[in-house]
Amino acid sequence: MSYRKFWIRSTHRSVLLCASLLLSFPLSTQSQTGADGLPEWLSIGFEQQSRVQVLDGQFRAGLDGGDQGFEWRNALTLKADFETFSVETEIADMRSYFTDEGSPLDSTVVNPLDILQANVNIPVSDLFREGDQGFIKIGRFTMDQGSRRFVARNRFRNTINSFAGVHAGLQSGNSSLELFYTRPTQRRVSGDWLDNKPRLDKQSKDIFWGAYLTTPLSEQTGTLQLYLLGADERREQAANQRFDVLSTGARVFRSPAAGSWHYETEAMLQFGDAPALDALSAPRDHKAQYFHFSLGYSFEMPWQPALTFLYHYGSGDKDPLDNESNELDHLFGVPRPDFGPTGLYRAFQRVNTESPGLMLNLQPASNIDAYLRWQRPSLAEQAQGWQTTRYQHPGGLGETHLGDQLETRVRWHLLDNKLTVDGGYVWVKAGPYMDLVGKGNSQYFYLQTLVRL
Numbered sequence: 001m002s003y004r005k006f007w008i009r010s011t012h013r014s015v016l017l018c019a020s021l022l023l024s025f026p027l028s029t030q031s032q033t034g035a036d037g038l039p040e041w042l043s044i045g046f047e048q049q050s051r052v053q054v055l056d057g058q059f060r061a062g063l064d065g066g067d068q069g070f071e072w073r074n075a076l077t078l079k080a081d082f083e084t085f086s087v088e089t090e091i092a093d094m095r096s097y098f099t100d101e102g103s104p105l106d107s108t109v110v111n112p113l114d115i116l117q118a119n120v121n122i123p124v125s126d127l128f129r130e131g132d133q134g135f136i137k138i139g140r141f142t143m144d145q146g147s148r149r150f151v152a153r154n155r156f157r158n159t160i161n162s163f164a165g166v167h168a169g170l171q172s173g174n175s176s177l178e179l180f181y182t183r184p185t186q187r188r189v190s191g192d193w194l195d196n197k198p199r200l201d202k203q204s205k206d207i208f209w210g211a212y213l214t215t216p217l218s219e220q221t222g223t224l225q226l227y228l229l230g231a232d233e234r235r236e237q238a239a240n241q242r243f244d245v246l247s248t249g250a251r252v253f254r255s256p257a258a259g260s261w262h263y264e265t266e267a268m269l270q271f272g273d274a275p276a277l278d279a280l281s282a283p284r285d286h287k288a289q290y291f292h293f294s295l296g297y298s299f300e301m302p303w304q305p306a307l308t309f310l311y312h313y314g315s316g317d318k319d320p321l322d323n324e325s326n327e328l329d330h331l332f333g334v335p336r337p338d339f340g341p342t343g344l345y346r347a348f349q350r351v352n353t354e355s356p357g358l359m360l361n362l363q364p365a366s367n368i369d370a371y372l373r374w375q376r377p378s379l380a381e382q383a384q385g386w387q388t389t390r391y392q393h394p395g396g397l398g399e400t401h402l403g404d405q406l407e408t409r410v411r412w413h414l415l416d417n418k419l420t421v422d423g424g425y426v427w428v429k430a431g432p433y434m435d436l437v438g439k440g441n442s443q444y445f446y447l448q449t450l451v452r453l
Contacts, residue, residue: 045077046453051158055344057442059434060104061390067344069099071109071158075116088141090117094159095196103344105193111159112189112198117141127170134170140185140203141167145178145212146225147251147266149292149350150333157342159187161332164203175215182208184332205234208332222254222263231331240283245272245329249290256361259300262308266292274325281323288315288328290350292338296359304363309356310373312338316352316381327351327384339375340407340426345444347428348405349388354380367413375405379433391437403431420450 038044055067075092094111096103119139126132142162145151154160165182183203190197210229217224227249233242249268256262268290273283296308314328328351335349336342348355357375364370379386382396409424428442 041081043079043081045079046451047073047075047077048451049073049158049448051343051446051448053341053344053444053446055442055444057428057440058102059347059389059428059439059442061437063102065102067099067103069103069344070097071095071343072097073158077117084122086121086123088117088119088121089115090142092116092160096158096193097196099194099344101194103194104346107159107187107189108342108346109158110189110193110196111187111201112196114187114198114201115140116160116162124170128172132170132172135168137167138165140164143167143180145210146214146227147253147264147292148334148337149266149290150227150229150247150249150268150331151210152332152334154334154336156336157334161185162201163208175213177214178212180208180210184208205236207232207234217252222252225251225253227251229331231329238279240276240279240281242283243272243274243286243329244283245270245274245286247329247331256296256298256306258298258304261295261297262306263295264292265294266290270329274327277321277323284323284325286325288326290314290328290330304361306361308359308361310338310359310375311357312350312353312355313380314350314353316379316384316387318381319383326381327387339377340373340405341424341444341446343446345426345446346388347426347442348375348377348402351387352380352384354378354400367417368411370410371408373405373407375407377402377405378431386433386437397433397436399432399436401431402433404429418452421448422450423447 051071053069053071058064058066073092073094075090077088077090079086079088092111093113096105096109099105117140119137119141122136124134124136127134140162142153142160143151144153152161162185163180163182164185165180167178167180167182169176169178184206185201186204187201188199189195190199208231210227212225212227214223214225229247232244235242247268247270249266251264251266253264254262270286270288272286274286276283291313293311294308296306298304298306314330315326317325317327330350338350339348355375355377357373359371359373362370379400379402382400385391386402405426405428407424407426409422412421414421424446426444430440434440
């Protein structure tokens, strides 16, 4: 049996095993029951997110006017905890309605009824010294790693990244180490994205692995994080058309606290091979960079204002027709915390972007948080164009400034955090680049509810 077939069968078996384990323990077991009437070893969770959104002023190439949509996500989680292991299964249904042929629908928006997680988690303790705590997780799972810029479980985006493989972690004192070796899940639909028809997801043949080490430095300095990530395409295509890169990075940060300064610096280098320009050429050398810096102060006063300066840089391809690739791959990260809403908006991300900005965070009440953020995104390299909007201009247009983005968001947490009402507005003032491609100002609005049971 080939390695590929063995992996696929093993993944399917892991999913089925987790589901069957949850169902195989009889409810008549002589165990105590909780307040909800379930056995103490069994817990059930449900999360429902609904979002209405409107875009006025389409900025994508080939599209005009506006857009609208309703995104709907349901997730049911069953978890069984036993003395030596736990089993978790999460079924998710993620759909979009009231969109049309011009809406930017893909696997980041639609993934009807499928198994998001199915895994066995084995806790470990006192591995190297007394007090060590860790885990080994096997099966299909989701992950949040580091700053979430390169590996994350999506929160705002309608669909969620998941992986199949092995994930292990160890907490020793104040330091922690996490390791994983996985195959990313390919989200699929039957037919057109507009139809919301389910089709079983499958594990990619690609390999994605990584390691994160986190350790405190000092109370004044903050926390240090080092990481190494590998992405290796194993799809059935010519060897010179595969993407095979390493990403190595470091992050130092200090979290906000009233009456003190906070900051974050993250730098990442990518290198390896990128697909060749044609069938006869050798793979291109891949060299890309990412850099983030933020510095701010949290004031001791009503509404707890925190003012922060922001700067992002993600490299782009200097010359799309040469033998070197410089386009940053943000892997399985999320752009929402740094660049605003995704969904129908999703205007800016880390690839080929240079963006300074200012952010004001507010806490009007214990259960209300808000922010106001201004950013001034430009192309890092003219030649690559504004990739997220499908604009490609080899050689460049002579302008790099895309526009000015003003964003606000307010969240209200109710019923002991079981209900969150979240609303946001984004206004983009067109810059010289948008003027050249015939695009004007844009506005985006969303309102969503998140219910947790």
